[in-house]
Amino acid sequence: MTRGDFLGFGVLGAIFGAIVTIPPVAFVLSPVIKTDALGQSDVPDDWFEVGPISEIPEGEPKNFVVEFPVNQIYSEEEIINNPEAVKTEGEVIPNAVWVSWKTEILEGGKLGKTQRPAFVGEGGSLSQEQIQEVTASLNVMSSSCAHLGCPVRWLVREGEGLFLCPCHGGLYGINGEYQGGPPPRGLYNYTFEVRENGMIYVKHEFDIEPGLNKQQPYVV
Ligand code: FES
Numbered sequence: 277m278t279r280g281d282f283l284g285f286g287v288l289g290a291i292f293g294a295i296v297t298i299p300p301v302a303f304v305l306s307p308v309i310k311t312d313a314l315g316q317s318d319v320p321d322d323w324f325e326v327g328p329i330s331e332i333p334e335g336e337p338k339n340f341v342v343e344f345p346v347n348q349i350y351s352e353e354e355i356i357n358n359p360e361a362v363k364t365e366g367e368v369i370p371n372a373v374w375v376s377w378k379t380e381i382l383e384g385g386k387l388g389k390t391q392r393p394a395f396v397g398e399g400g401s402l403s404q405e406q407i408q409e410v411t412a413s414l415n416v417m418s419s420s421c422a423h424l425g426c427p428v429r430w431l432v433r434e435g436e437g438l439f440l441c442p443c444h445g446g447l448y449g450i451n452g453e454y455q456g457g458p459p460p461r462g463l464y465n466y467t468f469e470v471r472e473n474g475m476i477y478v479k480h481e482f483d484i485e486p487g488l489n490k491q492q493p494y495v496v
């Protein structure tokens with residue numbers, strides 16, 4: 277065999293190997309590619325009701341549960357070809373959503389003044405100005421710890437309120453800000469809006485920091 281033949285067989289072998297291996301690898305990794313590289317989600321890009329702003333107290337967060345419908349995106353082809361066969365139809369992922377009024381943190385970690393507007397709880401529909409004021413005053417946060425996703429709990433101790441993660445001791449303030457422990461950042465915030473009826477709505481979408489740390493919440 278000449279050197280040219282040898283190289284030719286080598287190139288052909290590499291091409292054949294790529295043809296045989298790339299499609300199955302792409303198939304296996306497609307959920308990761310779709311979610312991480314293309315930013316697609318299993319949850320429809322809709323707004324989902326959380327609850328009324330009148331139920332959120334001052335000085336402590338309120339927990340709501342939102343049930344997001346889910347269709348796993350790797351069954352997309354199956355959905356198109358045979359909608360009857362969608363196994364995930366009707367399934368939901370319940371998310372615990374913590375909502376609090378933005379609160380000043382005093383020295384020593386004590387909770388100060390909250391930004392709860394005086395008109396909240398008066399009833400009636402909200403004007404556009406009121407909606408803007410409420411929107412700027414709310415924290416709408418995921419309960420999944422930014423470390424490895426355990427659900428955080430609200431804990432009050434000697435006038436000092438904190439979200440505590442029971443798994444490895446991550447700590448966050450009432451505004452979701454990082455206070456201590458292994459998490460690399462504060463709690464994730466949902467994309468949310470407040471409507472005239474005084475209700476909060478969220479999308480299954482989070483504030484992902486730009487740059488290298490594009491980590492999504494682990495448990496959603
Ligand atoms: S999962 Fe919350 S601190 Fe580790």
